[in-house]
Amino acid sequence: MYQYSLTWFIYLYLYSIAQSLKSDDIEERINNIVEHITLSIYKNVCRSLFEKDKLLFSLLLTVGIMQGKGRVDDQVWRFLLTGGIALDNPYPNPAPEWLSDKSWSEIVRASKLPNLDGFFDHVQKNVSKWKELYDSGKPHKDQLPDRWSGLGGIDRMVVIRCFRPDKMVPAVQDFIVDNMGQAYIEPPTFDLAGSYSDSNCCSPLIFVLSPGSDPTAGLLKFADDREMGGSKTQTISLGQGQGPLAAQMIDKAIKEGTWVVLQNCHLATSWMPALERICEETITPENTHPSFRLWLTSYPSDKFPVSILQNGLKMTNEPPKGIRANLLRSYLSHPISDPAFFGSSKKQVIWQKFLFGLTFFHALVQERRNFGPLGWNIPYEFNESDLRISMRQIQMFLDEYEEVPLEALTYLTGECNYGGRVTDDKDRRLLMSLLSIFFNHCENSSTSLIILPDKEICFLKKYCLFFQTYVNYTRSLPICADPCVFGLHSNADITKDNQETNQLLDGVLLTLPRQTGGGAKSPQEVVDELAEDILSKLPADFDIQIVLEKYPVTYEESMNTVLRQEIIRFNRLTHVVRVSLVNLRKALKGQIVMSTELENVFNSMLVGKVPAVWAAKSYPSLKPLGSYVTDLLTRLQFLQDWIDNGPSTVFWLSGFYFTQSFLTGVAQNFARKYTIPIDYIGFEFEAQETHMDEKPEDGAYVKGLFMEGARWDRENMVIGESFPKILFDSLPIIKLKPGEMSKFQHENLYVCPVYKTSARRGTLSTTGHSTNYVMSIELPSDKPQKHWVNRGVACLCQLDD
Template sequence: MFLLTGGVGLDNPNPNPTDWLVGKCWDELCRLNDLPNFAGLMDHFKKNTAEWKKMFDSSEPQNHRLPAPWDTKLNLIQKLVVLRCIRFDKIVPGVQNFVTDMLGKKYIEPPPFDLPSSFADSHCCIPLIFVLTPGADPTAVLLKFADDQGFGAARLFSLSLGQGQGPIAIRLIDEGVKNGTWVVLQNCHLAKSFMPSLERICENLTPDSTHPDFRLWLTSYPADHFPVLVLQNSVKMTNEPPKGLKNNIIRSYLSDPISDLEWFENCKQPLQMFLNDYEDIQYDALLYLTGECNYGGRVTDDWDRRCLGTILAKFYCRELVEIPEFPFDPSGKYFCPDKTEYDEFMTYTRSLPLITNPEVFGMHENADIMKDQQETSLLFTSTLLTQDAMSSGSSAKSPDEVVNDVAEDILCRLPPNFDRDAANEKFPVTYSQSMNTVLVQEMTRFNLLLTTIRTSLKNVQKAIKGQIVMSVDLEQVVTNMLTGKIPGMWMKKSYPSLKPLGSYVNDFLARLSFLQKWMDEGAPTTFWISGFFFTQAFLTGAQQNYARKYTIPIDLLSFDYEVLKGTQFPEAPADGVYVYGLFLDGARWNMSIMELDESYPKVLYDTVPYIWLKPLKRSDLQEKPTYRCPVYKTSERRGVLSTTGHSTNFVIAMLLPSRQPQSHWIMRGVAMLCQLSQ
């Protein structure tokens, strides 16, 4: 269980002896030291940091020998646990090595996609489900297979599920059951309301009343609302796309057919007529046609559309046409070949490197580390779903003891709820100071979360003692605490966070302390922008103070941003606010030139200095070489629109000085985060 969760803990009294191992990994290493087989590991690490750094710096740490005596003392699975603490991003290849040694290499090689075999395992009453993965579309393969089996256009009916498509799907299935046709229902995950009807239909299919040739094909991404009964009684298939740019291009060229020629001809004629009206190529028009008309309806987020437009501009450009073998990356290995024949394109594609460097996509080399970390997190999260969190594993304490201790530890550190009445009396609503309202509103939101956490922990302790019934919600809290995750009951009342449980509690207490200090000592000279529950209210308050001071309509205002070198400010600025607490993702802040700069290798995030947010009229904002950098609450970088009209994750876009063009940092995926996921 430690391999999957990294253990559960709140505070770590042991200081990190290095500047290269991140705090989260050091905390896990200290918790690992408490397990019997790893006793003494922490002291050994402190005394032999140079040896451990060799493993940390290795390009293949999963194959690197552990410093003596741990390499001979630990078995393979125990070495994986140590690897988690040192190089979390290399767990997946480490697990592959473990499976190869224990079971054999064939268990890590994906089997070829065999649709005929899956079809042979089915009959008229058993649905066939394609479990979809990003980048893989089984439709073309299915249509070709259906044609080969004699189920062409006249005997195969396909429907993409969505709003209002349920009755049509039921009619197609009824006709198929009678006449023996094939029915393909695509994107079942988008038709939540139709899933109960689908479950009843599949449950009522019997060999006596169903045509033997009938087949029901379903495609769906994994979804909680997909009927379990249908899933259990079906033939399940998945076809993950190959990894790497080279393999994906080859797969596209080998797909049968590459494109529908009739469809291509129909599209080509109006496009040719459009282009013939101009003497030269209209790049802007083509860019708009592709980015806004073709993809625009599916890419709804403004920042995603900005990224899409920047990527397309790399290919829809004059240089691509005028420069022979125009390179797409600094190495020059990826370029537009001056070829016309299919075989020539295939020959060039097969010559590309097997492993794709992130720079090909305009990203920093650190992007590989982040990708690997996400793969590891996905592996552990998926595996945890199959585990019994109540199993004690190698821990000396029982699960009930662990939960009770963690709950008691958190409860001892929780302060009492904020006194709203005292806050209203000390910071009354005034025309000239909107921050008073911001403070009281923040206290109200945090009180609600504080009450939820305190009540749930007390009830968990009572349930463990048998004083009350362990409800489903409380059982989920216990499971989350044992796996080091934030309980869902808390998240319903909480600000967005991807932190593990221990880090979340510490972050929550720091936010409470920030507000309490504001309450006790008055408004601070600098504001922890990441500490607000609803950050947009704070930003609006800063603009509102300026608008009322100078009698300017607030909807005419914007912010200018000045990154500061100082860290101590004896008094607040006359206009605007000083803020801190942001992190740069995808770049770093160069203090010597006071501009954005490239990240250091293996340093994924950089702390942003203090920033002066200066309200001003939007018309007075001067044009400068800057990067318009989005600010998000978490690294997930996506959210939903709340009832206030604001995103639950996106905060604001800040202008940061930069010598590089906007497109450079957009391709790098540079953003600022209010909190890290560690």
């Protein structure tokens, strides 16, 4: 939807010439025009960008201007976006207790940049000084140690990326302010009147919609303010058969000078070409009344006509961000703002508490999306209709029953209204856990906000019967809520910030050409060397025949079948990797034609991404290219050791391509040994304090899992709270003890889901589980299970680094 025309740009150019400060000095006059048009472009483009892309555009604008002045080293700029590309790091990490291997590898690679020569050597010798930067609350503001204190610009951002990637966004903002000014990190607020004043009768005004926003009510109010209300503004929601009616409305409005609002254009893709013809042929200056306006609303769609996007005036109006803003919008919008509705219940005290608890819950489930997979496995689009129907049901049930039917309201709100959108069973468990915080019996009332900070008096314990009291209380809440309000650990903020950094840098990468300059190696040389390195490390394919002879398929040992299936899968993957790299090197030398597929491999490797053709045959992975290749080689070695020396005492669970096949093999061995139907068999899980030298009589020892959202307390052998800044914790060796599920004891445990990658989500398979989901393990806990559910605690087979 981000489409702009040359005509649009020329209009801004001429407007800047007319409106910028005049001067008799030619150089000063040119500077005035340049400053005016730059700011004008920023404000006009930002008006049509989603919030997540505004800083990205500002960064691109800043760097683009600096590149035009020769103030950006392309090699450094590329490193900032990718972190460099290499397969291994020969230097040992000097501080593994706080410095991650990913960060250390980036520090080593950054030392090859022009202004950072000797960087990793200084870090090795001055670990304590750099730890101060790592521990700082504002590392992007602090002075760097010793001779690096004078480092600025993109070089300084590279250092911040290496040590504190979670602070890259504020570092980027500082960089923009230093080079462009404060105005370029303060995008203009939504201004319907301003957009209207910039429009004309022949340019459609387009609302680009986002989930949870509906500009219609505000537009109709604006129409009334402009004396265009009532019959002078006609609205129609597009859909099947509505196109001809919309065309008639437009034809009539063009002559009479009224307004037409076409809602949900994305739902009428077949009629979009007709709308395009109307805008090009019918809505012309000669035929159109000056007061006519065509308003369009649409979600982002590749079917929306490009010519309309380029010539129209685009606006985005996203729902408010933050708990406080969400609560205020709910209370200041219909129907809560209606006194007749707010004071309508026969049980006013309970009704108002329910109302506040429900609106808080509504804000909570929306804002948890900002925390990525920690918040929800799948980011659901909860909207105002979920809130409104839940309010109506609460109102009805309170009036019809003497006792509060809490179970019925919990079921309707959680399982039906909000839960109707939830497709992942672990997300459904979380939704009901969050709802139980608000819908519970407490001091003869229906709700209690136990998640508010302890230092605050629980507002809902007061019997306040005035609407304004609730609004004033909401305004007193912090603008930015602490993660504990969402039930999350404080580390969740780091996860959220890292996610924003990745989104920003990945977005910039998508906009860049692949060419490099500034004396660096050519893209062809970089990729060719990388391909040669990978090919030299990639072992030969497994010999399936030898494996079959050494590990024949037997009734007593299912692990032989698991091994055979694994090497077949890995052979398919390594074949694709090897062939694509060999052909790519040939294409770079001009020996064969560079196909589209090879070009995609080239472009992916150039920015350190796993090529799509590999991913199609690969196990799930979110690692960058260098880490992915290292991980693949480690998995291949794991299987080779199995082939050479027999199955290991402790299996590396994360090393399997298809983890479920291994679990099935363990269960099948037990079922066949004791002649028990495999459907009755499950696993108990026992954490081991020491390394195991012998295989268990039944089951298997496994390792390689990482816990996110919590840690494993090795002293008490239970789940514990995460340490500050430590986002993941390695689990000890776990014994999988197969047995009949009916005999298992499920007390003082947290049922912890295990996923293959940190994304957690995946395409739903026939089992109803995400394809990323492996199993659930029961871990001892001294806290209620709800506590860890709200924390978003899960185990991962691999990290993203």
